[in-house]
Amino acid sequence: MSIWKYANPVKFMRSSGAILPWVVAGAGLCTIGGVLWGFLTPQDYKQGSTVKIVFLHVPAAMMAINIWVMMLVASLIWLVRRHHVSALAAKAAAPVGAIMTLIALATGAIWGQPMWGSWWEWDPRLTSFLILFLFYVGYIALWSAIDDADSAADLTGVLCLVGSVFALLSRYAVLFWNQGLHQGASLSVAPGERMSAVYRYPLYLSMLGFLLLFVALVLIRTRTEIRRRRLIALQAKEARA
């Protein structure tokens, strides 16, 4: 018994099919619940009602980064152990990650307009998210440009490895380049800097919801991709017969 047995597409289809409804239900409950609960929180003394954007902004930003990390891990597994499900999961995750990055940027702009008086600032955090978005776009474009599935998986895997190093490098290079307007970490464990519990718990719920939403979307997209591959294989078989 090891985790690798789930790399078998048949096993993966069976087990992912079994947990998918639960994940979808959990994602819906937590996301809608978290955002609604967040909507009912009292207004912040300084930021007024705009503070409620945080329940979309922070979870999306968190997922935008973590999805890239997940793609990195999946690409590594594909390059080292050549499990097809892993490559397909990385492929399935990329558009979700790009949309999360876009949500984070868009909600950030909507929030920044009343707070900072501008839709966009060349702040290190904002800039590195824009760069991350460019990396997502390049990754997705490379997937769609290559016809042969295994070559595409290999090349995007290598791109993901190199891209991760450079995304991280850019993250710290932009710190050097411009000083920031954005606040530091949103969820600090230090008691003095912690946000009030009124905001913290809905935020946790919303973050959990976004995480489950991502898992559900990736499972659905990976399953679709596996079925698509099967169809292609069946058609090829029929053409030969």
Added chain:
Amino acid sequence: MLALLKRDLVLATRAGGGFGLGVAFFLILCALVPFGVGPQTEALRPIAPGILWVGALLACLLSLDRIFALDHEDGSLDLLATAPLPLEGGVAVKALAHWLTTSLPLIVAAPVFGLLLHLPGKAVPWLIISLLVGTPALSVLGAFGAAITVGLRRGGLLLSLLVLPLYIPTLIFGTEIVRRGMEGGDPITPMLFLAGISAAVVALVPFAAAAALRVNLR
């Protein structure tokens, strides 16, 4: 390796358009900017380091798809892959040839184009040094992008989409060196960062590029 380098250099010089094209593009870019922002010295001077670096970067990008595409078409890339020379070494040599034929002319031309943009004289040495230190990273990263897109029919646009985000750290530190040299700051710190990036890229990225080439030649 020397033979490969010599072959690439000869091909680049004799095929025409190899040497001149990048520099001409760079000149046009530097000439277009004043039309866009106005000819005043006080408007051009602050942005000169950035324009020169972005121009060099784009001119470098222009010739990237030549690194492997022609050799892929006529099959010499397959020979290179099966040669006793490791493919990583072959990639490094081809990146070096690209640097010699594209980046070196740009570095020679950059101070002259700096005059067009009113770059102060004391920043010129820093411009040359920053380009000398930074452009090897551009060539090797470009070779990586070219290796990934070599098998594609319309790889050109995709190549720039893949490579330009990778250029961001180099651009940031390169421009910072020139800006600090111009304003009298301390250019050594960004210089060390840039040298570090360049050294790491030259040492490590040929392995990734060779891996991508092997996939494309499968």
